[in-house]
Amino acid sequence: xxxxxxxxxxxxxxxxxxxxxxxxxxxxxxxxxxxxxxxxxxxxxxxxxxxxxxxxxxxxxxxxxxxxxxxxxxxxxxxxxxxxxxxxxxxxxxxxxxxxxxxxxxxxxxxxxxxxxxxxxxxxxxxxxxxxxxxxxxxxxxxxxxxxxxxxxxxxxxxxxxxxxxxxxxxxxxxxxxxxxxxxxxxxxxxxxxxxxxxxxxxxxxxxxxxxxxxxxxxxxxxxxxxxxxxxxxxxxxxxxxxxxxxxxxxxxxxxxxxxxxxxxxxxxxxxxxxxxxxxxxxxxxxxxxxxxxxxxxxxxxxxxxxxxxxxxxxxxxxxxxxxxxxxxxxxxxxxxxxxxxxxxxxx
Amino acid sequence: xxxxxxxxxxxxxxxxxxxxxxxxxxxxxxxxxxxxxxxxxxxxxxxxxxxxxxxxxxxxxxxxxxxxxxxxxxxxxxxxxxxxxxxxxxxxxxxxxxxxxxxxxxxxxxxxxxxxxxxxxxxxxxxxxxxxxxxxxxxxxxxxxxxxxxxxxxxxxxxxxxxxxxxxxxxxxxxxxxxxxxxxxxxxxxxxxxxxxxxxxxxxxxxxxxxxxxxxxxxxxxxxxxxxxxxxxxxxxxxxxxxxxxxxxxxxxxxxxxxxxxxxxxxxxxxxxxxxxxxxxxxxxxxxxxxxxxxxxxxxxxxxxxxxxxxxxxxxxxxxxxxxxxxxxxxxxxxxxxxxxxxxxxxx
DNA sequence: TTGAAAGCGCTAACAG
DNA sequence: CTGTTAGCGCTTTCAA
Numbered sequence: 001x002x003x004x005x006x007x008x009x010x011x012x013x014x015x016x017x018x019x020x021x022x023x024x025x026x027x028x029x030x031x032x033x034x035x036x037x038x039x040x041x042x043x044x045x046x047x048x049x050x051x052x053x054x055x056x057x058x059x060x061x062x063x064x065x066x067x068x069x070x071x072x073x074x075x076x077x078x079x080x081x082x083x084x085x086x087x088x089x090x091x092x093x094x095x096x097x098x099x100x101x102x103x104x105x106x107x108x109x110x111x112x113x114x115x116x117x118x119x120x121x122x123x124x125x126x127x128x129x130x131x132x133x134x135x136x137x138x139x140x141x142x143x144x145x146x147x148x149x150x151x152x153x154x155x156x157x158x159x160x161x162x163x164x165x166x167x168x169x170x171x172x173x174x175x176x177x178x179x180x181x182x183x184x185x186x187x188x189x190x191x192x193x194x195x196x197x198x199x200x201x202x203x204x205x206x207x208x209x210x211x212x213x214x215x216x217x218x219x220x221x222x223x224x225x226x227x228x229x230x231x232x233x234x235x236x237x238x239x240x241x242x243x244x245x246x247x248x249x250x251x252x253x254x255x256x257x258x259x260x261x262x263x264x265x266x267x268x269x270x271x272x273x274x275x276x277x278x279x280x281x282x283x284x285x286x287x288x289x290x291x292x293x294x295x296x297x298x299x300x301x302x303x304x305x306x307x308x309x310x311x312x313x314x315x316x317x318x319x320x321x322x323x324x325x326x327x328x329x330x331x332x333x334x335x336x337x338x339x340x341x342x343x344x345x346x347x348x
Numbered sequence: 349x350x351x352x353x354x355x356x357x358x359x360x361x362x363x364x365x366x367x368x369x370x371x372x373x374x375x376x377x378x379x380x381x382x383x384x385x386x387x388x389x390x391x392x393x394x395x396x397x398x399x400x401x402x403x404x405x406x407x408x409x410x411x412x413x414x415x416x417x418x419x420x421x422x423x424x425x426x427x428x429x430x431x432x433x434x435x436x437x438x439x440x441x442x443x444x445x446x447x448x449x450x451x452x453x454x455x456x457x458x459x460x461x462x463x464x465x466x467x468x469x470x471x472x473x474x475x476x477x478x479x480x481x482x483x484x485x486x487x488x489x490x491x492x493x494x495x496x497x498x499x500x501x502x503x504x505x506x507x508x509x510x511x512x513x514x515x516x517x518x519x520x521x522x523x524x525x526x527x528x529x530x531x532x533x534x535x536x537x538x539x540x541x542x543x544x545x546x547x548x549x550x551x552x553x554x555x556x557x558x559x560x561x562x563x564x565x566x567x568x569x570x571x572x573x574x575x576x577x578x579x580x581x582x583x584x585x586x587x588x589x590x591x592x593x594x595x596x597x598x599x600x601x602x603x604x605x606x607x608x609x610x611x612x613x614x615x616x617x618x619x620x621x622x623x624x625x626x627x628x629x630x631x632x633x634x635x636x637x638x639x640x641x642x643x644x645x646x647x648x649x650x651x652x653x654x655x656x657x658x659x660x661x662x663x664x665x666x667x668x669x670x671x672x673x674x675x676x677x678x679x680x681x682x683x684x685x686x687x688x689x690x691x692x693x694x695x696x
Numbered sequence: 697t698t699g700a701a702a703g704c705g706c707t708a709a710c711a712g
Numbered sequence: 713c714t715g716t717t718a719g720c721g722c723t724t725t726c727a728a
Contacts, residue, residue: 060402
C-alpha cells in the first residue's frame with residue numbers, strides 16, 4: 001500500500017506555519033483571517049505533498065462522516081433505482097459527500113425497513129435517503145427520526161419527512177395532450193388497477209385533458225388491469241376489437257403498451273397510422289426497442305435523486321426548514337419523450 | 349439527533365472493568381484470555397447501553413474504514429449493474445463491510461477511471477471493486493495498484509489484478525445443447541459483430557456443441573450485426589426467408605432475440621412451433637415480457653459481485669494470494685433459464 | 697487475567 | 713494574524 005501519506009503536520013512544517021493555520025486555510029474556516037501570502041504557501045505545500053485529509057480523523061473530531069445513506073428498494077430489478085442513484089450521486093459529489101447504498105426488499109404492507117435504517121445509522125451516516133420502487137405512501141421506521149431524512153418516490157403517511165415524487169397528473173396531461181394535439185378524440189386509457197397514486201393521478205390527468213378540450217368522457221374507453229404486458233394485451237385486444245375503437249391508446253406504463261403493440265399487430269392495425277400509442281415510464285429497454293419506438297412519459301428518477309440530496313444538504317446546513325418541506329411532497333415534472341408511435345388519426 | 353450514544357468507557361464503567369477489557373471482549377481479540385464471567389458482564393453492559401462502536405474512531409486507530417469502493421460503469425442504464433451491486437452488497441454485509449458505489453461513464457478506448465479511483469482512495473476505502481458494463485479487457489488506472497482490487501466482468505490487460513467473468517463458452521454450450529436436445533439440427537446463430545470476448549466465446553460454444561453432436565457447421569446459418577433489436581430483426585428476416593431456413597435460432601442476446609421474434613411474426617412463423625429461439629443475458633424486461641417467454645441464458649452478475657467481495661476479503665486477510673488469482677480470470681457459470689420459446693422442430 | 701496510558705490525525709477553543 | 717494544546721473514541725503495547 002502507498003507510503004503513509006502526508007498529514008496536516010507535514011504540510012504545516014513545509015509551509016512553515018502551524019497546523020492550526022493549515023486547518024484554517026484548507027477548510028476555509030470562517031471568521032479567520034489568514035494573510036494571502038500564507039494561504040498560498042499552505043496551498044502550495046499541500047499540493048506538493050499530495051495532501052488529502054484523513055476522513056476518519058475528521059469524522060471523529062467533527063462528528064460528521066460525509067456519508068449519506070441511500071436505502072433503496074429493489075435496486076436489482078429496476079433501472080429506475082439506477083437513475084435515482086445516479087442523480088443522488090452526482091449531487092452528492094458536488095457537496096463532497098459519499099453515498100452509501102443499501103438495498104432492501106420491497107416491504108409488504110406496513111412493514112418498515114427499521115433494520116436497514118439502523119445499519120445506516122450504525123455506520124454513522126449524516127443523513128438518509130429513503131427511496132421506494134414506485135410512488136406510494138409509506139409508514140416510516142421510527143428510527144428514521146434519529147437522523148435527517150428525505151423520501152424519494154414515496155410520501156410519508158405521517159407527513160413528517162420531506163418527500164419528492166413524480167407529478168403523475170402532469171405527466172398524464174402531457175401524454176394525452178400530445179394525442180389530442182395530433183388530432184385524436186377517441187382516446188382509450190389502459191390503466192393499472194392498483195390503489196396507488198400513479199393509478200389515480202394518471203387517470204385524473206387523462207380526464208383533465210378531455211375536459212379541457214371538451215371531449216366527452218366515455219367509460220368504454222377506460223379499462224384497468226394489473227400493469228403488466230399480458231393484461232395490457234388483453235385489455236387492448238378487447239378495446240380495439242370494437243367497431244367504435246379508439247384511434248389512440250394512453251397506457252399506464254410501457255409494459256402495458258408493449259401488450260397493446262402485440263394486440264394491434266394481431267388485429268392488423270399499424271402503429272402509428274391506424275393506432276397511436278403513448279406509454280408511461282420510459283423504460284428504455286422496452287420503449288426504444290419496440291417497433292416503432294414508443295412515445296412515452298419519463299419518470300424524473302434522476303431529478304428526484306438530485307433533489308433529495310440537495311434538499312438534505314440544505315437541511316443539514318439549516319438553510320431549509322424541515323417542517324416546511326414535509327408539509328407537502330414536492331412534485332417533479334414527468335416530461336414527454338417523443339418517439340414514433342403517435343400520428344394523426346387516419347380518418348382525420 | 350439522538351442523545352450522545354454510549355461509548356466504550358460507559359460500557360467499561362457499567363461492567364466494572366477497564367476499557368481495555370471491553371475492547372478485547374467486544375473485538376474477540378485473539379491471544380487474550382478474559383474470564384468467561386467478565387466476558388458476559390461486558391456483553392450485558394454493552395447490550396443494555398445499546399453500545400455500538402464509533403466507526404470513525406476505529407478507523408482512525410486501525411487504518412481500516414470497513415468501506416469497499418465499487419466503481420461501476422453505467423449503473424443507470426442496465427439492470428445488470430444492479431445485480432452486481434446486490435451480490436456485492438450481500439457479501440459485504442456478511443463481513444460487516446459497507447459498499448460505497450461510484451458510478452462512472454463508460455470509458456472509450458483506453459481511457460481509465462483514474463479520477464474515480466482516486467475519489468475512492470481519498471475516501472480511504474479498504475479495497476476497490478472495478479466493474480464494467482460488459483465483459484471485456486481493460487487497462488487499469490495506475491492508482492488502482494495502491495489498494496487491493498478485484499475486477500468484475502472484465503479482465504486486466506496486464507494480468508495483475510484478479511478478475512471474475514462469465515463463462516461465455518459454457519453459457520452458449522447450454523443454450524445450443526438445449527436446442528439440440530429438443531431435436532434441432534439446423535440451428536442459426538445471430539451473433540454480435542463487436543470484437544469482445546462474448547462474441548468469440550458464444551460462437552465457440554455454438555461450434556463446440558455442433559461438433560460434439562456431429563452436426564455439420566453451415567456458414568449460411570451464422571450472421572453477425574450490432575447486438576440490437578433492429579439488426580437482429582434484419583438478420584433473422586434474411587435467414588428465415590430462405591427455403592432451407594433454420595428451425596431454431598440462438599441469439600447473441602435478448603435484444604437480438606426480440607428482433608427475431610418480430611421477424612418470425614411477420615413471416616407467419618409461430619414460436620416455438622415453427623421456430624425455437626434462445627437468447628442470452630436474461631434481461632427480465634425483455635425475456636419475460638415477450639410472447640412466448642424467451643428461453644435464455646443468465647449472466648452471473650449477482651454471483652460475480654458476491655465472488656468479488658469474498659475474494660477481496662480473503663485478500664485482505666491474507667488468505668488468498670494475489671498473484672495466484674490474477675493469473676487467470678475466474679469463470680462463473682451462465683445458467684440456462686427455460687421459458688417457452690423452445691420446442692421440438694415440426695418435421696421431427 | 698486485567699488495567700493504564702499512549703497515541704491515530706484532525707479541529708477548535710484559547711492565548712498570544 | 714498565527715500558534716499551543718486538549719481532546720474526539722478507540723486499539724494496543726506494556727506492565728502489573
